[in-house]
Amino acid sequence: MESFAELFGLVLENCRTKMSDVAFNVWLKDIVPLRLEGSTAYLKVSTEFKMGIIQDKYTKLLQTCFEEVLGFPVEISISCTSSPPIQQQEPASNSAAMEPFINGGEYEYTFATFIVGPSNKFAHAASIAVAANPANAYNPLFIYGASGLGKTHLLYAICEDIRRNKEGYNIIYVKGDEFTNELINAIGNKTTAAFHEKYRQADVLLVDDIQFIGGKEGTQEEFFHTFNTLYEAGKQIVLTSDRPPKEIKTLEDRLRTRFEWGLLADIQPPDFETRIAIIRRKAQLLDIDIPDDVAEYIANKLKTNIRQLEGVVKKLKAYKLLQGTSPSIVIAQNAIRDILNDNLPVPVTVERIISEVGRTYGISSQDIRSNKRSAQISAARQVSIYIVREITQMSMSTIGEEFGGRDHSTIVYAIQQVEKNMEHDQRYKETIEDIIKNIRDS
């Protein structure tokens, strides 16, 4: 289970099946899960009155439902917002690299839990070599492949392996878009020196989804220097991307060539046998029996994304816990339908587009929406308007409203300007195409 909140969601669903809807909605629905510590579940509600009722009437039920989900008994400790605060143990917010090591051990992203097949054995072998011999095997190691095929898993496995075997190594894991955000914040807060310091002191730097720096000039400049400093100092760099460097449009040539200096390793969608092995492994971890015909059915239906395969197994486990139904082909059909629906693309919002354009040009969303007329802000605003039209197909007047009540002709003019610039300026055109791709892919 990814988090206590998610797990508590299952517990609540379980409770819901054992009481009336009204009672559930009145007493249990709004409970806030705080944390699970040892075998005590800490929960919070909004009033003392609710707290009293739950303690008197529903503790037993909650305990039963917890035990059915977790497989072991728990004590319930419930507080209310007006009672003295309980110290919450939040994980350190800036340690993305620690995430996989504190997930309660349900599914650690290690080499041991990575199933190797023909589609990923090259990337796997390269990752093992890099972890065993940082900076002396392949540098940089560039792993690429479509979403959900195990790139992040391999990065975490490299981190974990080095952490275990090379004492004192400074390992930094960051996502491409977080690197950009951190840089923008550092510029805003005048802390760029600290930013340089942080990244240039890494012994191993792992950047997940590096494609997100494409088209962002300031970030590329910064990353170029970080890359050179680390490379020249003999430090290991590992990058992942959804495509090879030559297909990341608007990546500066000097970065593209550097990314190709070491080893490029691709991951392809898994073959049938690997898909079955992954389903089996996940089922074993979640302690659920999946008959062969059901596993084969799932493997035949979901061929391109391992995250979805795992999602189906999790759903089967949830059905078993909540409804007592054992995995069958019919249940698997439902689970697959749920997963595919969950994965329908989320509609892109205007805010999302503005913020992506803002990040590319180093301008805040607020300025893009404002009436400020500086050349840079106006240019970013025009690009935002163009992309909103491209992606959402909103009417000109609705776009005008989104951008602070601008009239129809201003919107038409902005779009025409961008189209004109795109015709004459290849680089400008590629930047816009890349922003659109980033938005559509994320």
Ligand SMILES: Nc1ncnc2c1ncn2[C@@H]1O[C@H](COP(=O)(O)OP(=O)(O)OP(=O)(O)O)[C@@H](O)[C@H]1O
């Ligand atoms: N070969 C494998 N063996 C076991 N589990 C795997 C394997 N490949 C992927 N997974 C699991 O599939 C899920 C998705 O993998 P991961 O997050 O690494 O994909 P990704 O390629 O980084 O995707 P994205 O580009 O969307 O971030 C994870 O839970 C991961 O553990």
